[in-house]
Amino acid sequence: MLLAALRDAQSELTGPRPPRVDHQASFQQLLERLESARGGAPYFPYLSSGIGNGPWVELADGSVKLDFIAGIGVYGLGHSHPRWLQAGVQAALQDTVMQGNLQQHVPSIELCECLLKLAQAQGAGLSHCLLTTSGAMANENALKIAFHHRFPADRVLALDHCFAGRSIAMAQLTDRPHYRTGIPTVLAVDYIPAEDPEHSPQSQARSLAALEKHLQRYPGKHAALWLELVAGEGGYYPGSEEYFKKLIARAKADNVLIIFDEVQTFSRLSQPFAFQHFNLDDYADIVTLGKITQLCATLYRDELKPKGPLLSQTFTASSASIEAALVVLDELERTGCFGAAGWNMQRHDYFSQRLRELADKYPGKIAGPHGCGMMLALTPGDGSSQAANDLVHALFAAGLMSFVAGSNPARVRFLPPPAVTTNAHIDTAIEIIDKVLAANA
Numbered sequence: 001m002l003l004a005a006l007r008d009a010q011s012e013l014t015g016p017r018p019p020r021v022d023h024q025a026s027f028q029q030l031l032e033r034l035e036s037a038r039g040g041a042p043y044f045p046y047l048s049s050g051i052g053n054g055p056w057v058e059l060a061d062g063s064v065k066l067d068f069i070a071g072i073g074v075y076g077l078g079h080s081h082p083r084w085l086q087a088g089v090q091a092a093l094q095d096t097v098m099q100g101n102l103q104q105h106v107p108s109i110e111l112c113e114c115l116l117k118l119a120q121a122q123g124a125g126l127s128h129c130l131l132t133t134s135g136a137m138a139n140e141n142a143l144k145i146a147f148h149h150r151f152p153a154d155r156v157l158a159l160d161h162c163f164a165g166r167s168i169a170m171a172q173l174t175d176r177p178h179y180r181t182g183i184p185t186v187l188a189v190d191y192i193p194a195e196d197p198e199h200s201p202q203s204q205a206r207s208l209a210a211l212e213k214h215l216q217r218y219p220g221k222h223a224a225l226w227l228e229l230v231a232g233e234g235g236y237y238p239g240s241e242e243y244f245k246k247l248i249a250r251a252k253a254d255n256v257l258i259i260f261d262e263v264q265t266f267s268r269l270s271q272p273f274a275f276q277h278f279n280l281d282d283y284a285d286i287v288t289l290g291k292i293t294q295l296c297a298t299l300y301r302d303e304l305k306p307k308g309p310l311l312s313q314t315f316t317a318s319s320a321s322i323e324a325a326l327v328v329l330d331e332l333e334r335t336g337c338f339g340a341a342g343w344n345m346q347r348h349d350y351f352s353q354r355l356r357e358l359a360d361k362y363p364g365k366i367a368g369p370h371g372c373g374m375m376l377a378l379t380p381g382d383g384s385s386q387a388a389n390d391l392v393h394a395l396f397a398a399g400l401m402s403f404v405a406g407s408n409p410a411r412v413r414f415l416p417p418p419a420v421t422t423n424a425h426i427d428t429a430i431e432i433i434d435k436v437l438a439a440n441a
């Protein structure tokens with residue numbers, strides 16, 4: 001009955017729809033209440049009605065948007081997927097809403113084993129999985145494991161543009177000074193220039209030289225090399241296999257642990273993990289993931305198991321998140337997202353070809369596309385943050401949801417839900433972008 005009611009409710013959500021005039025005053029009031037309660041206006045006027053259909057979502061003002069940002073990569077099955085509903089019911093029938101370190105349900109084991117099996121598929125030696133509720137906490141746990149193992153090393157190496165979350169330590173690791181204004185310095189981070197794909201040999205040499213300098217300046221002091229294989233919040237900069245292998249080989253020579261932050265990249269490239277996409281399986285010491293999995297996790301090698309009560313939390317995840325995570329992993333596999341010629345890479349080729357056509361049609365208005373797999377971005381106009389924000393808001397008003405990424409240049413990015421996005425959805429997104437660019441002469 002629930003599934004039938006759901007299908008019925010979502011049957012009309014198959015294209016963009018403007019807001020309903022008679023909903024506008026009450027919607028505005030809701031936005032004002034939201035702003036007052038949380039102490040700041042939302043980035044765009046999004047308040048869901050609670051119903052959607054694949055990448056289409058209905059807002060509380062009656063409008064329907066094509067959601068190509070999906071909670072910044074979270075709604076991998078889109079909105080109101082029938083299996084979300086089943087996972088929710090399954091969870092509601094369990095005895096508790098939340099699960100924690102002290103008391104867990106059987107599906108937690110299934111999920112941890114499932115994530116480890118996926119991670120080990122091409123040979124990575126990851127043996128343990130710790131669930132948690134946020135990417136920042138998964139990353140905190142990763143750093144703790146690394147420091148604990150490599151004591152007294154107390155520094156971290158990271159790439160330019162990286163983003164690691166909003167805790168005090170993660171704000172320090174994140175390469176964005178204004179995200180840590182007034183925050184005490186709790187972590188020593190040495191940055192390495194990211195790869196410039198247009199000048200690969202020179203940029204690789206520059207990065208290696210920077211790494212060498214850091215290692216020599218602080219001998220034995222670096223616990224970990226922190227790698228976000230496609231810089232997400234930083235602006236969609238992927239590195240190459242060759243680049244990563246060179247950095248990793250040099251870092252490993254000094255016994256530096258390798259941490260892959262896959263909180264945004266997980267499930268978006270040709271393999272579930274980006275480290276698998278870039279053939280870096282042998283080097284994965286600690287890996288974090290999140291967002292699309294509806295909960296977050298830290299995977300690590302057996303020899304890094306902490307000696308002492310270092311890792312624990314009241315909440316590991318809600319029962320619904322755990323059920324939903326199992327469903328997400330199954331749907332990503334079932335819908336053929338992975339493989340060198342899998343659905344993710346096919347849609348990447350299609351979407352980027354169509355974005356390139358638009359870039360050719362509107363020179364000066366947009367450049368790109370950038371990114372890889374189901375992580376794509378455009379550089380609008382002069383690459384200023386004003387230009388990126390203006391384009392995101394114009395697209396939103398026209399029915400397409402995107403978000404900004406990076407600075408100098410700032411970009412407009414898309415994270416379409418991998419399990420449900422079709423080329424027809426991509427065509428609709430292109431039509432909307434085309435119309436918006438044409439209107440903003």
Ligand SMILES: Cc1ncc(COP(=O)(O)O)c(C=O)c1O
Nearest residue numbers: 134135136163164165232263264
């Ligand atoms: C690469 C990366 N790491 C960590 C995080 C932090 O995740 P959370 O916001 O769940 O704490 C994010 C969030 O955008 C991310 O993109």
